Amino acid sequence: MTDKQRNLFTAALLFVVASVWTVITVQTIPGGFSPGDIGARGFPLILGIALGILSLGLAIKTWMACPLPLGVEDETEDFGAGRSTLSVLIVLGHLVAYGFLMDKIGFALSTFVITLSMMVIGLRERNPLKILAFSVGTAFGAWLVFSRLLGVYMPLGTMITFG
Amino acid sequence: MEDFLAAAVLVLDPLTLGMILIGTAIGLIFGAIPGLTYTVALALVLPLTFGLPALPSIGLLLGTYIGGMTGGAVSSILLGIPGTPTAAATVLDGYPMTQQGKGALALGAAVIVSVFGGLFSLVLMVLSVDLVSRIAISFGPAEIFALVVFGLSTICGLAGTSMIKGLIAGVLGLMVMTIGLDALEGVPRMTFGSVQMLQGVNMIVAMIGLFAVPFIIRALLQHWAGVTPAAATGKIKVQFPSLGYLFANWWLIIRSSLIGTGIGAIPGTGGPIASFLAYDSAKRFSKDKSKFGKGDLRGVIGPETAGNAVIGGAMIPLLSLGIPGDPATALVLAGMQIQGLVPGPALFLNNRIDVYGIYIIIMVSLIMLFFLQLLCIRLFVHVLRVPQQLMAVVIVVLCGVGAYAFRNSIFDIYSVAIVGVAGFLLVKAGIPTTPLVLGLVLGPTLESNYRTAMNLSGGDYGVFYTSPAAVVFFLMALLVVVLQIVGTVRKKPEPVPSVG
Numbered sequence: 001m002t003d004k005q006r007n008l009f010t011a012a013l014l015f016v017v018a019s020v021w022t023v024i025t026v027q028t029i030p031g032g033f034s035p036g037d038i039g040a041r042g043f044p045l046i047l048g049i050a051l052g053i054l055s056l057g058l059a060i061k062t063w064m065a066c067p068l069p070l071g072v073e074d075e076t077e078d079f080g081a082g083r084s085t086l087s088v089l090i091v092l093g094h095l096v097a098y099g100f101l102m103d104k105i106g107f108a109l110s111t112f113v114i115t116l117s118m119m120v121i122g123l124r125e126r127n128p129l130k131i132l133a134f135s136v137g138t139a140f141g142a143w144l145v146f147s148r149l150l151g152v153y154m155p156l157g158t159m160i161t162f163g
Numbered sequence: 164m165e166d167f168l169a170a171a172v173l174v175l176d177p178l179t180l181g182m183i184l185i186g187t188a189i190g191l192i193f194g195a196i197p198g199l200t201y202t203v204a205l206a207l208v209l210p211l212t213f214g215l216p217a218l219p220s221i222g223l224l225l226g227t228y229i230g231g232m233t234g235g236a237v238s239s240i241l242l243g244i245p246g247t248p249t250a251a252a253t254v255l256d257g258y259p260m261t262q263q264g265k266g267a268l269a270l271g272a273a274v275i276v277s278v279f280g281g282l283f284s285l286v287l288m289v290l291s292v293d294l295v296s297r298i299a300i301s302f303g304p305a306e307i308f309a310l311v312v313f314g315l316s317t318i319c320g321l322a323g324t325s326m327i328k329g330l331i332a333g334v335l336g337l338m339v340m341t342i343g344l345d346a347l348e349g350v351p352r353m354t355f356g357s358v359q360m361l362q363g364v365n366m367i368v369a370m371i372g373l374f375a376v377p378f379i380i381r382a383l384l385q386h387w388a389g390v391t392p393a394a395a396t397g398k399i400k401v402q403f404p405s406l407g408y409l410f411a412n413w414w415l416i417i418r419s420s421l422i423g424t425g426i427g428a429i430p431g432t433g434g435p436i437a438s439f440l441a442y443d444s445a446k447r448f449s450k451d452k453s454k455f456g457k458g459d460l461r462g463v464i465g466p467e468t469a470g471n472a473v474i475g476g477a478m479i480p481l482l483s484l485g486i487p488g489d490p491a492t493a494l495v496l497a498g499m500q501i502q503g504l505v506p507g508p509a510l511f512l513n514n515r516i517d518v519y520g521i522y523i524i525i526m527v528s529l530i531m532l533f534f535l536q537l538l539c540i541r542l543f544v545h546v547l548r549v550p551q552q553l554m555a556v557v558i559v560v561l562c563g564v565g566a567y568a569f570r571n572s573i574f575d576i577y578s579v580a581i582v583g584v585a586g587f588l589l590v591k592a593g594i595p596t597t598p599l600v601l602g603l604v605l606g607p608t609l610e611s612n613y614r615t616a617m618n619l620s621g622g623d624y625g626v627f628y629t630s631p632a633a634v635v636f637f638l639m640a641l642l643v644v645v646l647q648i649v650g651t652v653r654k655k656p657e658p659v660p661s662v663g
Contacts, residue, residue: 095563
């Protein structure tokens, strides 16, 4: 994807987000009750409109004067779109799973499972000893530091209670 | 004096000293690891402060902040990879010095001048913060709204090469902070009937996602591609420059300290601008400019002094006005608020002991920093050798713990995942995250003060232009925007590489 295509796609996506946001704001959030009260609706509405205008501006600027500067350096571009998507899905999946498992089987056990899974799926590690040692070490270390030494309240689990 | 002594007793308590030491060490380690900024460290240690008393928790946070500001120099000088954005300017002459076998001297100089810069800015902060807070005590919602507008105007400077993308990021940050229960009228906004959504997206949770998740994704990608950062080898020790050399460059050190403090005091600027300005001034005022970029020690002294002088500067608006200068100080601000310390004019009236405590904590942390660096430089180099992919796995755990511990909410772990991935995709789309963070931090203050000001005035917009302070802040905001536009127009467009 070229810079121009990427900017146009981003602008279109943001315009859709701004439009949906604005419609939902008008339909679900009540306005103010007096001339001096802009109410709970005022800011979200202004921001939705502003995002719409800015995304249109981005699209027009990209169309008129290509190529538009990237804005920030993308350090992952060289790794390919497929790999980038996969890494995003792996990280997203592990964090969501971590939250789910933490609730069900508790902090210590879920930390072990997630660390192990990250080693196997994320890092593609195949040495069982290394995987096990790192997973047990991380889970025990996290449990010791957070739950015991620092006294941070972490979930015990609704299905299994294990520290 | 009585309050100062009481604060000193509290800070010299073993728990507080221990927390400062731990924080400083954590900050140094995080700062030294490229890509793992002290902002991430602050976001991760913040939940650990919940069970601590006020000063130990602030000690942990400020120690992390101060340690992190300095830690970036280690990898900049030894590996040529800036550990933090602030240390980016240090690479220019620090790494060539290492290549010439003078890395130890560069490290020694960085240790001395960074501590000096920090102490210098602390003195300036102590002298000015009270005055600023006395002025600020007369501020009402209209003035605070104008001040926040000024803070937001710096988005133009943080936007990078595309101002429109910076503005989009800022608006997105403001939008995210409107999600949840409206603080003034109790109306649900964008919650779609979800009870968990009523609590909104927490600023800290959003920041953990924005800073830590992209690091994990990048580390995985680099691991798959077999890209590993260069590792420092050989024996590392610290070697100091002679006193004569430092005295001969006294004006460079003072000037860089002033630049750092001044830039740090402006919300939304921060270390990278200060260190590059200091590097630029070191080169500009030098008689022999040809040595810069090839391993000139002055090219290390300038940015390192300014980078740490930002610490005291950033504390001025934070303590006196409650305005964080950058994401890191926003996290320090959050930590103070958790402890019931609300920065702003009232802090100096109601919590004088805590304010003196903060001054002493900064001084103690800087002194600890000096000795820690002397003792632990070699250890830090070993941390640099830890593979980033293993660090990424640990950070997944820290993300979960940090997000959950903040409000004991599993929902916040999901928020970290979603915000983090969204932040990563925004960077992929070329949209900078720093203005987004500014929007997240200043959004609630902006809205609540505008609405309060309008309610109090009965809808009269005159409240914003009849207040001299508000007018001054609006004019400053306008000046920032105009200067940025003029700078953009004057700047010769650079060729942009086409990707894809």
